[in-house]
Amino acid sequence: MTTPTNRFALDARLTAKRIMARINQMMPCAAEALRVSESTYYDSFDWRLFAAGKIFESRQVKGEPPTLHLRESGADDDGMVAPAAAPPRFAPDLPTGALRRMLAPLLGVRALLPVARARRRTTPLAILDQNKKTVARLLIVEEQTLSPGGRKRGKRKHELIVAPVRGYPKPARRLRTFCGKELGLEPLPEDPWSNVLADCGVTPGGYSSKLDLRLDPGARADSATKIVLWRLLEIMQANEDGMRRDLDSEFVHDFRVAVRRTRTALSQIKGVFPVARVNRFRAGFAWLQQITGPTRDMDVYLLKYDGYRRSIEPRLRPALQPLRDFIEARQRHEQRQLVHHLRSKRYQRLLADWKDFLAAAVPERTRLRNATRPVGDVADERIWRMYRRAIEEGSAIDDKSPPEALHELRKTCKKLRYLIEFFQCLYPEDDTAKILASLKRLQDNLGDFQDLQVQTHTLRQFSSEMQAAGRAGLETVVAMNALVETLATRQRAAQAEFQARFDKFSRPAVQKRFETLFRPDTKAAA
Amino acid sequence: MKVLACYNIKGGVGKTTTAVNLAYLAAQEGARTLVWDLDPQAAASFYFRIEPKVKGGGRRLFGGKRRIINAIKGTDYERLDLLPADFSFRNLDLQLNRHKKPLRRLQKILKPLRASYDYVFLDCAPSISLVSENVFYAADALLVPTIPTTLSLRTLRQLVKFCAKRDLSELVLLPFFSMVDRRKGLHRLILEHPPKAATGVLGTYIPYASDIEKMGLRRAPLLAHTERSPSALAYQSLWHEIRKRLEGADR
Ligand SMILES: Nc1ncnc2c1ncn2[C@@H]1O[C@H](COP(=O)(O)OP(=O)(O)OP(=O)(O)O)[C@@H](O)[C@H]1O
Ligand SMILES: [Mg+2]
Numbered sequence: 001m002t003t004p005t006n007r008f009a010l011d012a013r014l015t016a017k018r019i020m021a022r023i024n025q026m027m028p029c030a031a032e033a034l035r036v037s038e039s040t041y042y043d044s045f046d047w048r049l050f051a052a053g054k055i056f057e058s059r060q061v062k063g064e065p066p067t068l069h070l071r072e073s074g075a076d077d078d079g080m081v082a083p084a085a086a087p088p089r090f091a092p093d094l095p096t097g098a099l100r101r102m103l104a105p106l107l108g109v110r111a112l113l114p115v116a117r118a119r120r121r122t123t124p125l126a127i128l129d130q131n132k133k134t135v136a137r138l139l140i141v142e143e144q145t146l147s148p149g150g151r152k153r154g155k156r157k158h159e160l161i162v163a164p165v166r167g168y169p170k171p172a173r174r175l176r177t178f179c180g181k182e183l184g185l186e187p188l189p190e191d192p193w194s195n196v197l198a199d200c201g202v203t204p205g206g207y208s209s210k211l212d213l214r215l216d217p218g219a220r221a222d223s224a225t226k227i228v229l230w231r232l233l234e235i236m237q238a239n240e241d242g243m244r245r246d247l248d249s250e251f252v253h254d255f256r257v258a259v260r261r262t263r264t265a266l267s268q269i270k271g272v273f274p275v276a277r278v279n280r281f282r283a284g285f286a287w288l289q290q291i292t293g294p295t296r297d298m299d300v301y302l303l304k305y306d307g308y309r310r311s312i313e314p315r316l317r318p319a320l321q322p323l324r325d326f327i328e329a330r331q332r333h334e335q336r337q338l339v340h341h342l343r344s345k346r347y348q349r350l351l352a353d354w355k356d357f358l359a360a361a362v363p364e365r366t367r368l369r370n371a372t373r374p375v376g377d378v379a380d381e382r383i384w385r386m387y388r389r390a391i392e393e394g395s396a397i398d399d400k401s402p403p404e405a406l407h408e409l410r411k412t413c414k415k416l417r418y419l420i421e422f423f424q425c426l427y428p429e430d431d432t433a434k435i436l437a438s439l440k441r442l443q444d445n446l447g448d449f450q451d452l453q454v455q456t457h458t459l460r461q462f463s464s465e466m467q468a469a470g471r472a473g474l475e476t477v478v479a480m481n482a483l484v485e486t487l488a489t490r491q492r493a494a495q496a497e498f499q500a501r502f503d504k505f506s507r508p509a510v511q512k513r514f515e516t517l518f519r520p521d522t523k524a525a526a
Numbered sequence: 527m528k529v530l531a532c533y534n535i536k537g538g539v540g541k542t543t544t545a546v547n548l549a550y551l552a553a554q555e556g557a558r559t560l561v562w563d564l565d566p567q568a569a570a571s572f573y574f575r576i577e578p579k580v581k582g583g584g585r586r587l588f589g590g591k592r593r594i595i596n597a598i599k600g601t602d603y604e605r606l607d608l609l610p611a612d613f614s615f616r617n618l619d620l621q622l623n624r625h626k627k628p629l630r631r632l633q634k635i636l637k638p639l640r641a642s643y644d645y646v647f648l649d650c651a652p653s654i655s656l657v658s659e660n661v662f663y664a665a666d667a668l669l670v671p672t673i674p675t676t677l678s679l680r681t682l683r684q685l686v687k688f689c690a691k692r693d694l695s696e697l698v699l700l701p702f703f704s705m706v707d708r709r710k711g712l713h714r715l716i717l718e719h720p721p722k723a724a725t726g727v728l729g730t731y732i733p734y735a736s737d738i739e740k741m742g743l744r745r746a747p748l749l750a751h752t753e754r755s756p757s758a759l760a761y762q763s764l765w766h767e768i769r770k771r772l773e774g775a776d777r
Binding site: 067078080081082083098126129131132133134165166167168 | 556
């Protein structure tokens, strides 16, 4: 059974008075006070709330305190409510309570961004029973969509909404028939935001950092690679503005992942594009990686700061604050540098050239070794080779290996992951999911090991810089030393765990899976 | 979800009036609020103009056959709902006794409401019975309106003792003075020189006032019509104090 709609498009000529007169013939009703309200819809850039089936808005009803509302999409109640005007940018800064408990894990580190606004004037007609109890309401609504900045978008709309009162289904049913059959009004989408979002030209769920590609295994490898690269370019472009404005740390992060993936595609999908051009772009993207790095590093330290603080003894914790101030200042500085780079000719030209290159048709004839081969074959080959390399490098590692060996393996695993992700759609979904999951467990360990090493190193450096600048007293130095000590301990733990993780990854069952999926000669035989 | 029960062994002390007005205030502040009218006399249902009827009666409600959320009615006020009384509630003790853990039955059937409400106010009938023991286990706090007389304070002491004997250490007792008439010498005396039996009584008291009495004519919470009268202000500050105490108890 589909739930019947409660919302109807209203002809502007049908005034409240006339509607009330008609209803009064069926059942007693009374007009309630006019409500003037303005609501703003919020979500993260990557639509985390929408993906979780949630709708989050701030609402200001004239004459009432401002509120925030979080509800299930499709629910006709108000959901959870918190008292606040505009929501803060980040979930941890919301007022404590159920709403924050629900929202914070969904949003993670992402900022709440205004998506669209609506201004409404609502005249409620209360339908009354013999005790003069309200058993349903009919809302006459005049609605204007606004951009997040407050500009008018789309036409003013008139709506008639049936608002049931819990436990009284009959009068609501009667009102629906009245609106649909007797007044002959057009039903509207059930969610009050869907028209508003459409007026603002946004599609919920419109951005994701997932590749989500569809490739034809028989397609030429060069065109298929261009499709992958084009998608990565889209991700970079989508994140550019948020990165520039430093809305939250994920913009730089997603941008950088797209850059790194682009570099992997350029270096690892060999023989599909002319070497000279590839090399020029490789240099360009290496530069992009480099100019976005320092901001990302500082973002990471800021994200980790609370964990750092908790990892040391309570009595040392207050003394860590100068470190936070130091990182914040450094982050602001690096962010300014980044913005400067993004404004540069070099950056503009790189992206423009890259776009031209990707948009250009592939040559009909070419001497390039892999360009015209089916992408499925090339993918098999490249993935299988990268897997072999990971196994070789990993097997050579023992207790005496230098940290560099683990770093190398980490890079190889990253490339392997990216290659699998580029071509994921060419293989059965279940198989790649399993393979990526086992790869991830190894990667997590390698990532921890390296990150912790870099962090201990960097924090030591920060400590001496801070001392030199007179920004760290003795207590701060002690607190930071204690922090470095905990990180070093964790790094040793990660190293100790490596062997077990690698053994799991290199076990025959996983190898078998890789072979059947990717190994070219096995597949040819089958 | 916090469950607050308006309870007193004695009748006519202001339990229902308190439940209705505090629930209204909670909802006004943005909390999703439910009043459960457990009294077969159905005064709370009356104030909200809602028929005191539950399909299948107490037997189905407490038997777990009917999901209690389906018996809930919306009031005229935003975020404020009511679970109406039913005449069959006069036999609730019998209904409860049919079940395996008769003392925890109410607590159990309230559980599914946790995701839907921030506050549940239980409006209890006077007396001490199996129903009231259920209330003690289900509630986070007992709001105990108490008229400032020697006899009422004795009843309060009995309640405190009763709770101490049972395993009810988690239950927060929040007695407050109700229907305070400052023209009466005894009321004044007890207010100004609280005896030992009055330890733990909240700082706010509800005065005896004709606008509270008239709620029965209006059939609506007092606060829905007056926000500024002395009695309205008293309910606001009582609610404020109760919330503070509950937050304190959480820590
Ligand atoms: N502060 C007050 N001032 C004046 N009248 C009051 C006050 N509080 C309650 N009343 C009136 O006293 C009567 C009893 O109040 P109420 O119904 O709230 O008490 P109760 O404890 O719920 O009673 P019962 O035990 O019968 O359920 C009602 O008529 C009510 O209007
Ligand atoms: Mg009562």
